[in-house]
Amino acid sequence: MFTTIPYFLLGYGIPISTSLAGVGAVIGVGLAMYRSAGVNKRTVLKLFMAWIGTVTVTALASYILYTLIAPITGPILKPKV
């Protein structure tokens, strides 16, 4: 769904997290079966924090690494764009 529809709208398929979509689906079934008692709110909050943390940490780390290494090696196999 997130591959095909945005591709026709934007020209790009959207890379989503299938694991988080799976978590969403499990929560949906949990709500349908047991109402709000079926959902562990602390776990949901933890997952949300992990998602923010992941993007921040990986972006910072590769920014720092590239800034440190690129002056030494120069870009490798870089195409002209």
Add this chain to the structure above:
Amino acid sequence: MGARVISIRNALILFAVFTSLGALTQGYMVMKTIGRGVVPAIDLLGVLITVSVAFAWIMFCNYYGLEISVTHSIIGAVLGYGIAAYRLERVNWSLMYNIIASWIASPLLALLMAYLVYKLIARAVKGYSLMATRLMPALLIATLCYSAYAFGTNDIANATDVYVTVSQIVFGGMPEQNVMLILAALGSIGVAAGGFLLGARVIGTVAFKITRLDRSRASRPSSQTLS
């Protein structure tokens, strides 16, 4: 598996077939987004950095049992690389905002759809338990195929998209579409191999976790272990 519908081996074969189908037919749609969208291109140094950052972070989180997304790790790393290598204004921010919006929307949409489908099925099978027990295996196998296909279009693309630019240069300027097909094929082989080597163990964990979810509904025959 947990519900004894088909054997793990057959499930893995179906999974491998439909994942490869998804990656080969529609994988390029997502690959383009990262390899040629968020940043104009990724050079070899960028590939090495983004892949090792994502790998290190995923291993770190696995070690401490933190549940994180491989997609988020790779895109975060590509974004950091893009800002460092191309400056802020060369990053395709409107695409990046769309991606972030989809990360909020996709779990919520999945939640809503699962809720509605569950309610619908629960209503439809009420009083038709014989029909339900006959139809359920077929439905489960269909969903397995469908989710494997979606996994191929999305996750195999996520894992291979950073290599698009470099592979194109290595293959002597081969057209982008062909490069993406080769990457999709390699990714599918890798995922299938991983599935057959280690998948059974992971499936065991998930099936067990799901039966734990279902334990209070003792009517289900799923508490047996793997078939």
